[in-house]
Amino acid sequence: MPDEHDAAIREHEVPAHRDEGPAAPHGDGEPAEALRPHAHVRREGHVREIVTVVVLSVTAVLTAWSVFEASQWGGEMSIAFSRASSSRIEASRYAAEADAARGYDLQTFAVWVQAVAQQDEPLAEFVRQRFSPHFGPAVDEWLALKPLQDPSAPASPFAMPSYQPPGRAEAAAADKRAEEWFARGLLLDERSDRYTFLTVLFALVLFFASLSHRGRTERLRWVVLGVALVLLVAGTALLLAFPKIV
Numbered sequence: 612m613p614d615e616h617d618a619a620i621r622e623h624e625v626p627a628h629r630d631e632g633p634a635a636p637h638g639d640g641e642p643a644e645a646l647r648p649h650a651h652v653r654r655e656g657h658v659r660e661i662v663t664v665v666v667l668s669v670t671a672v673l674t675a676w677s678v679f680e681a682s683q684w685g686g687e688m689s690i691a692f693s694r695a696s697s698s699r700i701e702a703s704r705y706a707a708e709a710d711a712a713r714g715y716d717l718q719t720f721a722v723w724v725q726a727v728a729q730q731d732e733p734l735a736e737f738v739r740q741r742f743s744p745h746f747g748p749a750v751d752e753w754l755a756l757k758p759l760q761d762p763s764a765p766a767s768p769f770a771m772p773s774y775q776p777p778g779r780a781e782a783a784a785a786d787k788r789a790e791e792w793f794a795r796g797l798l799l800d801e802r803s804d805r806y807t808f809l810t811v812l813f814a815l816v817l818f819f820a821s822l823s824h825r826g827r828t829e830r831l832r833w834v835v836l837g838v839a840l841v842l843l844v845a846g847t848a849l850l851l852a853f854p855k856i857v
Contacts, residue, residue, distance in 0.1 A: 698789035708778030
């Protein structure tokens with residue numbers, strides 16, 4: 612009986628070790644097929660990092676160049692506005708000189724007209740001899756038109772084209788220069804603003820390029836880096852198109 616009982620126990624006994632074939636390797640023994648996806652991801656990440664470094668480096672240089680150009684155009688703008696202001700002051704000085712000369716001519720002409728009306732020939736001749744050099748010829752031309760008989764004649768010698776008090780031409784020329792310098796200043800200000808805009812655009816490129824390291828997935832990181840690349844290309848095209856001061 613004991614032998615039969617022992618035999619039954621041995622028949623139902625589970626073997627301690629079974630030949631289940633080679634165990635799946637772990638750690639360094641992982642198959643090459645299992646390593647390929649990770650290697651592919653690492654390779655894509657390495658390429659993206661290289662592209663990011665290139666983008667950051669190029670953008671840093673272009674940003675510095677844009678800041679330099681903006682400062683240069685800003686300096687030229689300041690010079691233009693300063694010259695426009697100087698020309699305005701010069702025009703005002705010449706205009707004051709012309710007004711003073713015109714005032715003197717008005718006074719002498721009024722006295723002369725009064726003397727002629729009163730038939731005071733000595734006074735009329737005395738005043739006429741004191742007409743300014745630029746006013747006397749205008750009076751002679753005006754009298755030659757016989758304004759008392761011809762209604763189409765100018766109303767006074769001051770309306771004659773030949774009447775040019777000193778300072779009037781200079782004031783007009785200075786005023787024209789002021790307008791030209793002011794228009795140039797506005798143009799230079801616009802160019803400076805363009806390079807300031809480029810500086811902001813390149814700052815966005817730096818922002819997106821640095822942000823490309825923080826995406827949850829590799830695809831998202833490439834998308835963010837692609838936005839930075841598009842902005843970089845657009846900014847470079849604008850930089851090449853804008854006028855430059857070297």
